[in-house]
Amino acid sequence: MRPLSPRRAVRGFTAVELMIVVVIVAILTAMAGPWMGQMVRTQRLRTASFDVLASLQLARSEAIKRNLSVTMAPVGADWSTGWTITDPNGHVLKRQNAIDTTSITGPATVVFNGTGRLNAAVAAFSLVSDVGAGQGVKHRCVTVDLSGRAVSKEAAC
Numbered sequence: 001m002r003p004l005s006p007r008r009a010v011r012g013f014t015a016v017e018l019m020i021v022v023v024i025v026a027i028l029t030a031m032a033g034p035w036m037g038q039m040v041r042t043q044r045l046r047t048a049s050f051d052v053l054a055s056l057q058l059a060r061s062e063a064i065k066r067n068l069s070v071t072m073a074p075v076g077a078d079w080s081t082g083w084t085i086t087d088p089n090g091h092v093l094k095r096q097n098a099i100d101t102t103s104i105t106g107p108a109t110v111v112f113n114g115t116g117r118l119n120a121a122v123a124a125f126s127l128v129s130d131v132g133a134g135q136g137v138k139h140r141c142v143t144v145d146l147s148g149r150a151v152s153k154e155a156a157c
Contacts, residue, residue: 015105033083040139041101045129048102049140049152053124056110056150059085062093063112071108071120074114079104079125102129116148126157 001132055072063070068088075082080103085094106125125142141157144150 002017012069013047026083039131042115045127045138048099048104048129049125049127049142051096051099052104052106053150053152055083055085056144058094058110059110060112060116060148061149062087062112064116066121067114069114070112072112073108074106093110093154102127112148118144118146122146 010099059070059072062085066087070085070087070093072083072085073081075084075098080099082096082098084096084148085091086092104125105128107120109121110123123144127140128137138154139154140152141155142150142152143157
């Protein structure tokens, strides 16, 4: 066996090669940064609409299960500060915390009767969020029809 020469024994990256890779990664990160922020803000809006939708479905299923009216009402006057789901005896079934990144407007309360239907007219929740990066605002609409079925869509109400 022939011994390896000192030059061939050491393998790896040179400092120049490493710096080229670092510069390429930095350029790609700088290009992707603003779009990543927009994606995060859009996902926060979707998450907020899912929270409203899930709470409406929970309130409806609890009304059917208990055969009682179940009320979903905002904490304070604004849905963005959170909401509670309560039964007629005042027991809190769910408490939702405030959603800081999204503006939510909706009816004063949503009441499901024991059959899972709404006690009043159709309820609609409008969710609005600024997605930034020159893209303006995005809207989502969560509506509940008289039968109690909740639907979320990406559009203004």
